[in-house]
Amino acid sequence: MARPLLAEIDLGALRHNYSLARELAGDSRAVAVIKADAYGHGAVACAAALESLPAERRPPAFAVACLEEAEALREGGIESSIVLLEGIFEPHELARVEALGLWMAVHSEWQVSALLAYRPAKPIPVWLKVDSGMHRLGFPPDQAAAVWERLAAAPTCATGLLLMSHFATADAVDSKYFQRQLDCMQALARRLDAPLCLANSPATLAWPEAHGAWVRPGVMLYGSDPLERANEASHRLEPVMTLRSEIIAVRDLAAGEPVGYAGRWQASRPSRIGVVACGYGDGYDRHAADGTPVLVAGQRTAIAGKVSMDMLTVDLTDIPEADIGTEVVLWGRSRHGAVLSVDEVARHCDTISYTLLTGILPRVPRRYTPPA
Numbered sequence: 001m002a003r004p005l006l007a008e009i010d011l012g013a014l015r016h017n018y019s020l021a022r023e024l025a026g027d028s029r030a031v032a033v034i035k036a037d038a039y040g041h042g043a044v045a046c047a048a049a050l051e052s053l054p055a056e057r058r059p060p061a062f063a064v065a066c067l068e069e070a071e072a073l074r075e076g077g078i079e080s081s082i083v084l085l086e087g088i089f090e091p092h093e094l095a096r097v098e099a100l101g102l103w104m105a106v107h108s109e110w111q112v113s114a115l116l117a118y119r120p121a122k123p124i125p126v127w128l129k130v131d132s133g134m135h136r137l138g139f140p141p142d143q144a145a146a147v148w149e150r151l152a153a154a155p156t157c158a159t160g161l162l163l164m165s166h167f168a169t170a171d172a173v174d175s176k177y178f179q180r181q182l183d184c185m186q187a188l189a190r191r192l193d194a195p196l197c198l199a200n201s202p203a204t205l206a207w208p209e210a211h212g213a214w215v216r217p218g219v220m221l222y223g224s225d226p227l228e229r230a231n232e233a234s235h236r237l238e239p240v241m242t243l244r245s246e247i248i249a250v251r252d253l254a255a256g257e258p259v260g261y262a263g264r265w266q267a268s269r270p271s272r273i274g275v276v277a278c279g280y281g282d283g284y285d286r287h288a289a290d291g292t293p294v295l296v297a298g299q300r301t302a303i304a305g306k307v308s309m310d311m312l313t314v315d316l317t318d319i320p321e322a323d324i325g326t327e328v329v330l331w332g333r334s335r336h337g338a339v340l341s342v343d344e345v346a347r348h349c350d351t352i353s354y355t356l357l358t359g360i361l362p363r364v365p366r367r368y369t370p371p372a
């Protein structure tokens with residue numbers, strides 16, 4: 001029998017979450033962010049599941065971080081528009097951008113000069129990135145208008161030109177900094193009569209005033225709720241990835257006995273411990289504390305002891321029916337119906353869902369459930 005660990009990807013749930021993003025976006029168009037191999041879910045499979053939606057419900061474009069990610073999508077047969085969120089990394093990439101029909105962000109002067117000097121035969125839609133407060137990529141607001149005018153004057157860039165910026169605090173319940181960034185971008189958009197693309201998942205879910213012409217949801221498409229406090233919309237998200245395994249051994253321990261490396265967990269009562277085929281060598285976070293939730297036979301229990309490379313240990317004391325072969329869900333949906341959110345697991349690992357989802361390693365087979 002094969003090692004039981006699997007990452008099951010529910011493509012119907014992906015479509016559901018994308019539809020929710022579209023519904024929230026209203027008149028804005030929703031580009032589906034599928035960088036980092038669709039946050040670990042498999043970019044080609046995820047793009048194909050969204051691209052095959054009826055025309056009026058499918059994403060107008062996908063977004064990735066770099067040319068290599070776009071090339072993998074084209075090789076996988078994806079024909080939709082694709083935007084490079086960080087544009088090119090070297091000037092010679094422009095030929096591939098043009099050949100593959102990509103759109104690109106420009107965040108730096110060297111990219112603008114390279115683009116204007118390149119003179120593509122076909123127009124390249126350009127998203128001008130403005131640094132409204134994230135202080136990572138983009139032109140300072142007081143330089144953006146001049147760059148915009150140069151791009152708008154170039155017939156090969158003017159098509160699809162828009163202003164893009166990224167929020168630092170859209171997940172916070174009440175953020176003055178968010179408002180400051182939004183005010184900055186709205187003032188610039190009014191001055192240039194430019195369409196805006198600002199909203200990541202938290203802003204798509206919670207800040208309708210920031211939706212603009214385009215929104216850019218990422219993590220919410222995979223069913224993770226990025227908001228500091230869930231709202232009505234985020235409650236409707238469905239998990240896309242289920243990380244599923246089984247119990248491969250069971251131990252009965254007397255009170256006081258330790259489990260695993262350094263004996264971090266100790267039995268406070270006579271205990272039954274299950275060994276699960278899943279470890280940090282699969283990408284499960286080694287920072288998972290004792291008490292990190294898992295579902296065993298659809299019931300919540302907790303990690304007991306440090307995560308090892310190929311295994312982790314869970315407390316089965318209160319789930320007497322659990323035995324070798326019993327289903328364990330590390331996050332996602334149990335066959336028994338219960339759901340464990342990756343966001344909750346992330347909190348126990350002192351991290352965010354993004355790192356857990358993108359962290360699943362190639363050793364874990366992906367199995368896709370097609371949309372109903």
Ligand SMILES: *Cc1c(COP(=O)(O)O)cnc(C)c1O
Pocket residue numbers: 033035085166199200201202216217218219220226
């Ligand atoms: C990754 C990314 C997004 C999506 O962010 P989420 O928080 O996953 O929704 C949007 N815009 C840019 C520029 C990004 O890099």
